[in-house]
Amino acid sequence: MRLRGDEVAAVLADYRMPQMNGVQFLERAMDMYPYARRVLLTAYADTDAAIQAINVVDLDHYLLKPWDPPEEKFYPVIDGQLEAWQRTDRVPPAELRVVGDRWSAPSYKVREFLARNHVPYRWMLAEEPEAAQLVAAAGGEQCRLPLVVTADGRSLQEPDQATLAAAVGLSTTPATDFYDLIVIGGGPAGLGAAVYGASEGLETVLVEAHASGGQAGQSSRIENYLGFPDGVSGAQLADRARRQALKFGAELLTARKAVSLEPRGQARVVRFTDGGEIAAHAVILATGVSYRRLDAPGLEDFVGRGVFYGAALTEAPSCSGSEVYVVGAANSAGQAAVYLAGFASTVHLLVRGDGLEKSMSHYLIEQIAALPNIQVHLATQVTGASGDGHLERLTISEAGRERTVDAQWLFVFIGAEPFTSWLDDTVERDAKGFVLTGPDLVAGGRRPRNWPLRREPYFLETNVPGVFAAGDVRAESIKRVASAVGEGAMAVALVHRYLEKH
Ligand SMILES: Cc1cc2nc3c(=O)[nH]c(=O)nc-3n(C[C@H](O)[C@H](O)[C@H](O)COP(=O)(O)OP(=O)(O)OC[C@H]3O[C@@H](n4cnc5c(N)ncnc54)[C@H](O)[C@@H]3O)c2cc1C
Structure with a gap:
């Protein structure tokens, strides 16, 4: 329906x-x-x-x-x-239509972006009669796919995220150019910071590059977040948090990526990909981490065409009745395997090490053991991929023996890393790119780089006064939804302390 x-x-x-x-x-x-x-x-x-x-x-x-x-x-x-x-004051029904090819990475990106931002749409394969009419009206053979047709009849060919976001009514333009607080990243830490910042009277804007919810938004079921004894889907938690932030008056910008941060006098200036800028008294960095890429010959060619990073939720229904491969041994891989098992005929969980106990929560190991259509392959790695236009075969090395299997679906969850190089030399980071804050900046009697004040940095403060970090992007953080939300709230309390003293 x-x-x-x-x-x-x-x-x-x-x-x-x-x-x-x-x-x-x-x-x-x-x-x-x-x-x-x-x-x-x-x-x-x-x-x-x-x-x-x-x-x-x-x-x-x-x-x-x-x-x-x-x-x-x-x-x-x-x-x-x-x-x-x-x-009910409800949003009009889905009239957004997306026409594309089944195995096309750009089509997948558009669908994933809409799904993660809770924008209802109707997906049509280009060969369907109604789709063919839309394509003909948009220039026929000249029309580039995916084609997005909005409720008011506008056609967008192969739109980028910012254009798409604006066309479907997601806010992309800041209402003003100066705020009390800019929060960068719309995962649990950023949403937490936006809720607390706005509810405590700070003029707050949250900037999100992709879709709010972050990694948590991709989780099929978060079982260990306080207050949800039966678990909660990441999409739901993200949606509630987003509505809560909006209710308190926070501004949420979607599809806007921060590409530089610069202290300019007392102001902290954030620049976007398109050169636009906003400034604030204080900034909270909550940019989290993103999936690490799996390195095997041929694999990169099929991203979005059978190889997916963290996209189990969007793609699962399309896997109905197929064999699916999941790579990884931590909770994210376990959750994906359990979720996909509800759709796929068989889920093969490929684990490099010799067991799951060290890396996966006990409750997930039990769930996997109880599902007859999940097969766990230990000491196993993907060593190659091939196909014509989309993934068709995987080469797998299992206990030292290589074999090639027919495979159209591969989901990869092999850990994550922070993408913080855009912070250049402004903000100090550890060797892996995680942002250093508070006590870590002064450990062993060292001084934070370029630190201009007599006091030491506050607990979540970086080496730039008034710039804080919260959640997974912070060095030594606990990689959990609850701790990210908690740090978001705590960072806001420290922003207040900073503003009172400046
Ligand atoms: C599949 C999966 C299942 C999980 N399950 C659980 C679970 O059951 N329980 C649990 O406690 N934890 C779970 N986790 C971990 C948990 O989701 C993370 O610890 C948490 O999301 C971290 O929140 P965060 O806000 O720090 O970062 P993230 O969630 O990583 O969010 C960061 C956000 O910042 C945005 N961003 C990045 N760079 C920029 C930029 N330059 N400009 C603008 N925006 C930017 C990203 O697009 C992203 O939306 C799971 C993670 C995954 C992937």
């Missing part, structure tokens, strides 16, 4: 269903239809589950079985839900 662009007013799910329970079903439906009313059908014995669901999926109503007579107990409830839905 989502792909057809249909609207959904209400979703009714029975709590007890095969394969997944009603709360899990509603949670998935909520990712696709955030405005649909959610109703859980329960027996008296499941009342506790229904009450919990009120928190997990913002349940609108739970209907106790049996509901006889329906005129009294069922129809009025549904009428009420439909009326409430009609009153």
Whole structure:
């Protein structure tokens, strides 16, 4: 229905269903239809589950079985839900159409960008009749794919992210040129900082290069974040955080990448790819980390055409019934394997080392062991890839023996690194590129580079006064959602301290 662009007013799910329970079903439906009313059908014995669901999926109503007579107990409830839905100030239904090729990296990038920014769209293969008409109207053979056709009929051919973001109504232009606080990066740390900054009265702008949510937004299920006993999907957590930040008045810019940071007197100036600039009294760096690339001959040619970095969520439905390969041994690979197992016929988890225990949480190892369609291959590496236009074969070395397998899907999760070289010599970093802050800058009696003040840097402050770092990008940080959010909040408290003393 989502792909057809249909609207959904209400979703009714029975709590007890095969394969997944009603709360899990509603949670998935909520990712696709955030405005649909959610109703859980329960027996008296499941009342506790229904009450919990009120928190997990913002349940609108739970209907106790049996509901006889329906005129009294069922129809009025549904009428009420439909009326409430009609009153909701909801975004118009998906009318954005994306025409592209199945195995095309640019098409994949556009779909991933829209999905991660929660923009509904209808995906059409170029050969479909309706798609062919759109292509013909946009210049026929001259038309470059992917073609994006907006609700008001504008056509964008092979758009870059900034153009696409602006066309679908995501904010890309700052409202002013001077703020109290600029937060760079829209992952949990940045969103946390934006929520606390804006709620505490700082004029705050958050700048995100791609889609808010960061790595967490790519997680199928975060099980260990406080307050979500049944876990929460990364997309949902990111969406709630984004709405919370907006509610408090933070400005969120999407598809804007910071490419330089410069102290200019008391101002801290951030420049974007297109040369535009904004300035503020203080800056929080929350740019996290990105996936490390897997180095094997041929692999790079198929990125977005069968080889994916951290894209299990967007691509999973397309893998239905296929064999899927996942590389990695940490939690992100484990989560992806479990998620993909719900779609693929078999998931092969390729692990370089001799076990998962050292690198993966116990609960995930148990989940993997319980899923019959996940096969774990230890002492295994991908050594090559080939195909015609898209990935078709992988060469795998397993316990020293090489073999070639037919494979159309490879998902890689082999650790991550910070991309902080854009900070040049301004901000001090460790040998791996992680930003040094507070005590790490003065360890062993050393002085932070170019530090102009008599006091030492505050706990999350870098060697540039008023520039702080939070979350995964910070050296020695704990790579978790909770710690990133916590550091975002803490950095804002330190920004206040900095502003009071300057
Ligand atoms: C698949 C997966 C599953 C995970 N599961 C869990 C889990 O279950 N529990 C848990 O606690 N942790 C989990 N983690 C780890 C957790 O997601 C990270 O620790 C957390 O997201 C770090 O938050 P962050 O804000 O510091 O950085 P990130 O989440 O990395 O966000 C950084 C953001 O900054 C943006 N950015 C980067 N450079 C720039 C720039 N120059 N200009 C503008 N924007 C920029 C990026 O686009 C990104 O959106 C998981 C990670 C992954 C990948």
